[in-house]
Amino acid sequence: MKITATNTTERLFSLDALRGFDMFWIMGAEDIFHSLFKATGSPFWGTIAEELTHPAWNGFHFYDLIFPLFLFIAGVATPYSVGRELEKGKTRQQVLLRVIRRGLILVLLGIIANNGLQIKPLADVRFGSVLGRIGLAYLFANVIYIYCKEKIQIVFFFVILIGYWLLLKFTSAPGFPPGDLTMEGNFVSYVDRLLLPGHLYLGIHDPEGIMSTIPAISTGLLGIMTGNFLKKNQMDPVKKTLWMAVTGLVFIGLAHLWNLDFPINKNLWSSSFVLNVGGYSLILLAIFYYIIDIKGHKKWAFFFKVIGMNSILIYMSERFVNWGFTNDALFKWLGQLAGSPYNIVVMAITFVLLKWFTLYFLYNKKVFLRV
Numbered sequence: 122m123k124i125t126a127t128n129t130t131e132r133l134f135s136l137d138a139l140r141g142f143d144m145f146w147i148m149g150a151e152d153i154f155h156s157l158f159k160a161t162g163s164p165f166w167g168t169i170a171e172e173l174t175h176p177a178w179n180g181f182h183f184y185d186l187i188f189p190l191f192l193f194i195a196g197v198a199t200p201y202s203v204g205r206e207l208e209k210g211k212t213r214q215q216v217l218l219r220v221i222r223r224g225l226i227l228v229l230l231g232i233i234a235n236n237g238l239q240i241k242p243l244a245d246v247r248f249g250s251v252l253g254r255i256g257l258a259y260l261f262a263n264v265i266y267i268y269c270k271e272k273i274q275i276v277f278f279f280v281i282l283i284g285y286w287l288l289l290k291f292t293s294a295p296g297f298p299p300g301d302l303t304m305e306g307n308f309v310s311y312v313d314r315l316l317l318p319g320h321l322y323l324g325i326h327d328p329e330g331i332m333s334t335i336p337a338i339s340t341g342l343l344g345i346m347t348g349n350f351l352k353k354n355q356m357d358p359v360k361k362t363l364w365m366a367v368t369g370l371v372f373i374g375l376a377h378l379w380n381l382d383f384p385i386n387k388n389l390w391s392s393s394f395v396l397n398v399g400g401y402s403l404i405l406l407a408i409f410y411y412i413i414d415i416k417g418h419k420k421w422a423f424f425f426k427v428i429g430m431n432s433i434l435i436y437m438s439e440r441f442v443n444w445g446f447t448n449d450a451l452f453k454w455l456g457q458l459a460g461s462p463y464n465i466v467v468m469a470i471t472f473v474l475l476k477w478f479t480l481y482f483l484y485n486k487k488v489f490l491r492v
Contacts, residue, residue, distance in 0.1 A: 149476065
């Protein structure tokens, strides 16, 4: 990991913008809509606010897309980064070492994000993490990319999803019937309770546990396959957009069919969940790619690009920077002028803008956190 002052290399503008759009929602934007609902009591804002929460177990809300979309985007970038290194003549072993290093650094950053830099009893440490899952899924998906042709990558994508479905369909925790998919009774949670050190996020289950990382590899692979597709020059860019959008719709349809037997469930990262979020990810990328990279309308997306260029830094900053204190110190007077109940909305907006202008300052200085 390093923080560097660097020139921007050739890359898809839409990919950075989409990454920024993704991070926008977890750097405080969701609180704007929760605050609007609290301030107004409007069913309209209430519906949006509900979408910016996670279902307790089965089901899908927009907020469930944020995490897998980031992993999908990391996969799309692979042919442009790892693939470029291979094209420049680096050996597979050299590239593999870089991929392993990056994956393990993300795992370490995830543990730090969960626990901070402090000494704790092992039982109090949470090892499963968002960055850890991204790191591991990225690592294994990239190993497949480095050593396997595109057709084999597609085979891996479906074999992982079907194998994971069959695993959960015919197994369970001891004392529960085969195929039990409750939080306590499913086989994935049971394995995590047995093998994952420290404590689990939900006591008996960790949404970023060991077993549910396996299907997340398919999320990374879907991104890689999409990157392969975009990098090819034979097809007209507009047709690429249509293919991504149509494939996304097909995936969403298949996910809802599969949901009848294997529920869409972020906690388990179920196979139907992979198809569902993969479908939405493809559609979002198609929209961003068409508007930004094909039509050339980039100015509107600059706000998101600034976030996307330093996504890991702003994510990790939550552990080390008291953004709430700084926001109150600088802008509480604005909230006071707005008065109750809209003061909470104003402060939620300034909270996001404070982070954005910090990232904008770093962007202008060309300082980015590289992993």
